[in-house]
Amino acid sequence: MKLFLLLLISTTIVSAKPITLEEIISHIKGTHPQFQAKEQLRLSLEAQAQSNFASQPFALALSGANASPDAGEDAFEYSVGISKSFAFGDTKKLGLLAQQHNDEAALLEKERALIDLSNRIKDLYHQSCLDRENRRLIEASLESYRKLYTKKQKAYKFKEVSKKELLQLEMQMRTLQQEAKSSLSREKISQERLYDLSLIEKSTPLSCTDLQELTPEISYQKRAFSYTKSAFSKQMKALDFLEKRYAKSIDSIDIGASYDDEIDTKRVGVGIAVPLAFTSAKNEQNHLAIMHKKALKKLEYQNWMIEQRGRKKTLEGELKNSYNTLIMIEENLQLYHDSLMPLIEKSFKYGESSSLEYIFARAKLLELSQKRISTKKAYYNKLFTLYSLLEMEN
Numbered sequence: 001m002k003l004f005l006l007l008l009i010s011t012t013i014v015s016a017k018p019i020t021l022e023e024i025i026s027h028i029k030g031t032h033p034q035f036q037a038k039e040q041l042r043l044s045l046e047a048q049a050q051s052n053f054a055s056q057p058f059a060l061a062l063s064g065a066n067a068s069p070d071a072g073e074d075a076f077e078y079s080v081g082i083s084k085s086f087a088f089g090d091t092k093k094l095g096l097l098a099q100q101h102n103d104e105a106a107l108l109e110k111e112r113a114l115i116d117l118s119n120r121i122k123d124l125y126h127q128s129c130l131d132r133e134n135r136r137l138i139e140a141s142l143e144s145y146r147k148l149y150t151k152k153q154k155a156y157k158f159k160e161v162s163k164k165e166l167l168q169l170e171m172q173m174r175t176l177q178q179e180a181k182s183s184l185s186r187e188k189i190s191q192e193r194l195y196d197l198s199l200i201e202k203s204t205p206l207s208c209t210d211l212q213e214l215t216p217e218i219s220y221q222k223r224a225f226s227y228t229k230s231a232f233s234k235q236m237k238a239l240d241f242l243e244k245r246y247a248k249s250i251d252s253i254d255i256g257a258s259y260d261d262e263i264d265t266k267r268v269g270v271g272i273a274v275p276l277a278f279t280s281a282k283n284e285q286n287h288l289a290i291m292h293k294k295a296l297k298k299l300e301y302q303n304w305m306i307e308q309r310g311r312k313k314t315l316e317g318e319l320k321n322s323y324n325t326l327i328m329i330e331e332n333l334q335l336y337h338d339s340l341m342p343l344i345e346k347s348f349k350y351g352e353s354s355s356l357e358y359i360f361a362r363a364k365l366l367e368l369s370q371k372r373i374s375t376k377k378a379y380y381n382k383l384f385t386l387y388s389l390l391e392m393e394n
Helices: 002-015 021-031 033-052 091-157 163-198 226-245 282-349 355-390
Strands: 059-067 075-087 252-261 266-273
Touching: 021 033, 021 091, 021 163, 033 091, 091 163, 091 226, 091 355, 163 355, 226 282, 282 355
Parallel strands: none
Antiparallel strands: 059 075, 075 252, 252 266
């Protein structure tokens, strides 16, 4: 039974379909809390806007008193009144438009955060795949040393190789064994970070057949910083509406009706109350505050754009440098692998070079291969950081 379960689990792991980056991104957009929070934010803002600008409730006023006139019997007097406040002119509309634009700006800021999350996951996917490639590279090198060491052990028994040569191979093999363990640990860490952030099952293997093509420069399919620019534009429009709102001399009017039942009189009344804005500096100061806030927003936005454009140039330069470095490494690696290494192996096979020379040559080949992988990792990290900065997805 235990053997059956073990075979079943093993079969399930082996047959698990590798997940692509596109499938991971599709998965997070449907299940990740940040994406779900965007919809909740939208619903919350809509409800808050309806609350803020719903019509004012009617106010009911009741009062009563026991009257004792000089002539006549005591009697109970009462008064009933009802009133309601109404926005005057387009003040309510202006406030509603200001709130609407501020809400749209908040949703754009949320969208920018979601783009950043997607790019972080894309970077982790690429880092994980490259960590796996590095681990396999070291394991392949280790396996070739094991085969060589086995042959040299047999040769040592027949006194065909020295103890020194055998020990040199053994030491290099032990070094690679430790590197293999370290590379496996790094791969697990990067994968766990990806699985934790994207909320996918940790038993799901990664496809790694869809890594983004490396290019010296990226093409902008849409306007850079588009979400921030749109959010800023909407915030400024909101302030424009508020500025007009506080420029009004009359904000609202109160209309009320009352019924008074006194001992010898019954009275029905209608009244209107209009606030005299000129008797208070409140609207004037609000209007002044909005003007200063607009100026502040513009200065903050200009400063933000200066900093972001500077970061953009830096990242673009670093991306191009990483690409050029990678091209140089790949050219050297190909030359070393195709031309130099075969000569070294042939020389070692016929005893024309020592084990130390052979080990050094193989170590150099592995070093170049690992340098290629680490440069790719740096390239992708800069690439997706740049995409997040520009507020776009590839």
